[in-house]
Amino acid sequence: MFLASLSKIGRHFTGRCSKKSFKAARNMFKQQVTNSNIVTLKAEGTVNKKCQELGLPEKITVRFVKVRLSTGEIEVLVTSLLDEKKYLALVFKELYNLRWGVECFFCVIKERVKIDNFTGKTVISVKQDFFATMFITGLESLLTKAADSQLVPEIQPE
Incomplete structure (x- = not known):
């Protein structure tokens, strides 16, 4: 549908x-x-x-x-x-590659939101859960990016 x-x-x-x-x-x-x-x-x-x-x-x-x-x-x-x-079919292969990062992000969001486990049953409570998850996910991305830039690029084996 x-x-x-x-x-x-x-x-x-x-x-x-x-x-x-x-x-x-x-x-x-x-x-x-x-x-x-x-x-x-x-x-x-x-x-x-x-x-x-x-x-x-x-x-x-x-x-x-x-x-x-x-x-x-x-x-x-x-x-x-x-x-x-x-x-052409080749165009769709390129399009598929472009959307991969977006699809992975949606998987993360779905896992974090826990669609079957909202804190309330009203429209407003579901929206609050969703937007709180989006905010925390964005904040985590910013903090992770900052931390990643401070890590040693590669640890050499002995």
Whole structure:
């Protein structure tokens, strides 16, 4: 439904697929030849009903792009950027590399916020927890950077 929401408001997107996500993505993880595949996703069952309730499109056309990382690992991305000539698979590999630091930061935030363990149940208490976590994380980054600059660059083994 998230991709349908973005599609409805005309926002382009690119996201990473897990090996258990969309059928088209699962197939691309297995195949050796296909680097790009345009498919129409159709909401079914309860998801279709929820899309109807929210006024979201029940079908969206997306593109799956397979990229090979420098480690040899395969990633499959889903995007709304359908033009295969304008947006080559190589562009998505670069984009994937650019977002890595951001994704790692979100993992840190999710771990620190403990989404299932807020201190309260109201909107304001959840916001306070979130922004307090963001403040502490930023402060920690500043202190760590300052401390790192004072450390000996490398300890030589005997």
